[in-house]
Amino acid sequence: MITRRAVLGAGAGLGVVALARGATRPAELKPDLVVLAERPFNAETPAHLLDEDFTSARYMFVRNNGLVPNAIDAATWTLEIGGEACLEPRAFALAELQSDYSHHAYALTLECGGNGRSEFFPPVPGNQWTTGAVSCALWRGVRLRDLLNACGIAENAVYVGYYGRDRHLSGDPDKVVISRGVPIDKALQDETLVAFEMNGEPIPLLHGGPLRLVAGGWPASASGKWLYRLVIRDRVHDGAKMGGNSYRVPCEPVAPGVPVADEDLCIIESMPVKSLITWPKSGARHPVGDALQVRGHAWAGEFVVKRVLVSTDFGQTWQSSALSAPVNRLAWQRFSTPVQFQQPGYFEVWCRAEDKLGRSQPMVLPGWNPKGYLNNACHRIAVQVA
Amino acid sequence: MRVVRLVILLLVASEAWPKVDDATGLIEDVGWRMVQAHCSGCHDLKLVTAQRGNREFWEQTIRWMQKTQNLWQLGETTERRILTYLAKNYAPEFTGRRRPLPASLRPD
Known part of the structure; x- marks a missing residue:
């Protein structure tokens, strides 16, 4: 073999x-x-x-x-x-x-x-x-x-x-x-x-x-x-x-x-703005009171990502994250931010990137199409706070 | 030609779609008269037909009604048939804006 x-x-x-x-x-x-x-x-x-x-x-x-x-x-x-x-x-x-x-x-x-x-x-x-x-x-x-x-x-x-x-x-x-x-x-x-x-x-x-x-x-x-x-x-x-x-x-x-x-x-030409939480892994457990450092990547096809926002309350409030410049055009960008959970329970962390032209990621599914391309709905992970 | 196609379409559709009883609004499948008999005494059957759930959902609903709403004991066989009918004909359908995260991505 x-x-x-x-x-x-x-x-x-x-x-x-x-x-x-x-x-x-x-x-x-x-x-x-x-x-x-x-x-x-x-x-x-x-x-x-x-x-x-x-x-x-x-x-x-x-x-x-x-x-x-x-x-x-x-x-x-x-x-x-x-x-x-x-x-x-x-x-x-x-x-x-x-x-x-x-x-x-x-x-x-x-x-x-x-x-x-x-x-x-x-x-x-x-x-x-x-x-x-x-x-x-x-x-x-x-x-x-x-x-x-x-x-x-x-x-x-x-x-x-x-x-x-x-x-x-x-x-x-x-x-x-x-x-x-x-x-x-x-x-x-x-x-x-x-x-x-x-x-x-x-x-x-x-x-x-x-x-x-x-x-x-x-x-x-x-x-x-x-x-x-x-x-x-x-x-x-x-x-x-x-x-x-x-x-x-x-x-x-x-x-x-x-x-x-x-x-x-x-x-399809340029891909749309999008982001992905790569840390922590979805399903993580986290102690209440401690800050959780969330990080991931964001990209926007032909364009540059201007900011990435993160929410821990299903999009009711958003906080900004630290966002790196791309190492070159068309490279993804690193975002990271600490988030706090005020009480124990089931939480989701959502991320939403916005490109230089002000275009952002939808919370629901974007335009339906016969082959299911270009879904840039915001990424979500689950966190159990205890 | 177009008329023939329409007739065929209607025939196929009538076969594929469940038949609904005009008076109650219930899907006419095995057990529907039991649901009519046990449920319509207290509430509109729309409270059944407008909901979607798996077997567990329907069983919990029955238990809640028995505990708090004076629903009588159905008997083992009747309850099993009612649950089978409800779980089959009023199963979950995706109608939400976006699905919950799948179990594989949730905390254990």
């Missing part, structure tokens, strides 16, 4: 990572996560395990539309760039990206568009994510912009789409699992990376290694894993899961449960 250590060791030493049939199952690499599905593998992180400043591989949620590639060879990995709006299509070896282009590192928040889906009513289909499909790791790589410029971007460029090496659930090798991407403006941002390192190590296979796109602040499905091809498009990219009700919400709000035609759905 191949252990986790052996898999990682082989990856680092030989440039080859294997997750072959019969080898370690993805679930075994994520013993602390809640597995929502084994095939395709999807797992989310309990809130208190997201307490690290930056999310380690061990605690990073996993979202797959298809199957993880069987074997990856970083030594021979190449990235092609083409498409109608690419002036000089070409290929880059991974080694060439690492040696010939400037490296940039950013802490980037990646949240699944469907994080929080489980709370929508009427219920919506899909993985029933609660709060744990979010991460902020340190990503290192080359700027997508530098690679696109090396190929030449035509005047009529609109979108950049990705293709990855994940395998379709049906087993059909010609079927594309997912091929999404970002508008050209997002592709040209400083922080949009073609990344080969996560937290100072080669990107683990489960997280898209050896090469992936990272477009922080947008639905994580825009950050294609196992990246081998990019296309500069002269139209909105029309790859798998760009259309229909995938990662799209009603352009005009609808009443809960109302069916929405595909043509009335709009692509």
Whole structure:
């Protein structure tokens, strides 16, 4: 049996990572996560395990539309760039990206568009994510912009789409699992990376290694894993899961449960403002009279979080918290504050972030949509004071 | 064609939806006449049909009525049938603004 250590060791030493049939199952690499599905593998992180400043591989949620590639060879990995709006299509070896282009590192928040889906009513289909499909790791790589410029971007460029090496659930090798991407403006941002390192190590296979796109602040499905091809498009990219009700919400709000035609759905871009209490763990017991130090993270897609408020009385009163500046744009921010309980009993601690534009988190569910995206309702934990 | 579709829809709907007794408002399922007999003597049956609860909820309601409201002893078999009827036909439905935290996230 191949252990986790052996898999990682082989990856680092030989440039080859294997997750072959019969080898370690993805679930075994994520013993602390809640597995929502084994095939395709999807797992989310309990809130208190997201307490690290930056999310380690061990605690990073996993979202797959298809199957993880069987074997990856970083030594021979190449990235092609083409498409109608690419002036000089070409290929880059991974080694060439690492040696010939400037490296940039950013802490980037990646949240699944469907994080929080489980709370929508009427219920919506899909993985029933609660709060744990979010991460902020340190990503290192080359700027997508530098690679696109090396190929030449035509005047009529609109979108950049990705293709990855994940395998379709049906087993059909010609079927594309997912091929999404970002508008050209997002592709040209400083922080949009073609990344080969996560937290100072080669990107683990489960997280898209050896090469992936990272477009922080947008639905994580825009950050294609196992990246081998990019296309500069002269139209909105029309790859798998760009259309229909995938990662799209009603352009005009609808009443809960109302069916929405595909043509009335709009692509999700920036994720909304949100926050998560990562300490203490929900269900904690706490002595009456002592201050409880509450802390967590807050993020706001493309934007900066201005403040985070905390309530211990179901939102009747709110207190401010100490909030750190992001280490860079698109990184989550740490908040922390002591709270006091005046009497014993059952309490909930709620947190509510507000972004620079004054947009805050709702207490109830935000706009219902057919696939249950963008639930940024305030996070709640339970505390028994005795 | 549209008329045919409407008729089919109505037929399916009438099968799927529970039949409600016009006079009492109770869902006509096994045990509904017992509920009518034992409950309507003291109160409007809307006090039954407007509530939603699991078996424990309904049993506690009966115990409270027996303790404080002079409800008589129902007898074991009758009580079991009434509880089965109520727990099945008036089970909890999510109508709140947001669900309580799940048990797994609450203190032990």
